[in-house]
Amino acid sequence: DSGVTQTPKHLITATGQRVTLRCSPRSGDLSVYWYQQSLDQGLQFLIQYYNGEERAKGNILERFSAQQFPDLHSELNLSSLELGDSALYFCASSVAGQSEQYFGPGTRLTVT
């Protein structure tokens, strides 16, 4: 158990809908990262937050957004969902930048 929690574990929704994925980092970790794992794109970095502020951005679509709250948990919002958004979404956390990232169990999103 990495200490990073993600909810929900599974999510099934329809195209065009909006969903929110939640991540609670390990106690004491200030950085939260989001990754997407899909069959065609593999594991890709989406976005990083550090102590509430956006730190780095990867291949994140404009339909996706994230935030980190004062209690350091993070949410990834996915809107106008398409079939191709079906993937496993991982959250990871680290104490600070450039330190080891611990991954949560992931949220499996299925868009039908």
Next chain:
Amino acid sequence: AQKVTQAQTEISVVEKEDVTLDCVYETRDTTYYLFWYKQPPSGELVFLIRRNSFDEQNEISGRYSWNFQKSTSSFNFTITASQVVDSAVYFCALSDLNRDDKIIFGKGTRLHILP
């Protein structure tokens, strides 16, 4: 640009055989981290090792060993005396120490250990 290549898409070996998973990386940076992660059928990502680009010493942890060669930009992973529980997808990854903290993953190697 940063890139991680795992040329072996899928490998099958019989239990107790040794197996090496190859990883070749590209980066223009002089300081970086290299990682290996394991993803068992249950789906979670399990951290195996992180190696700093300044440290080229090979590492052994039980049946696992890693060979880091900067000259060939490779960070290969060997499992000795493989077991069925080693069956998983293994990802090699790279993170740049000077830029941001994102991890660039390879496509993964699916390893089947046959009983």
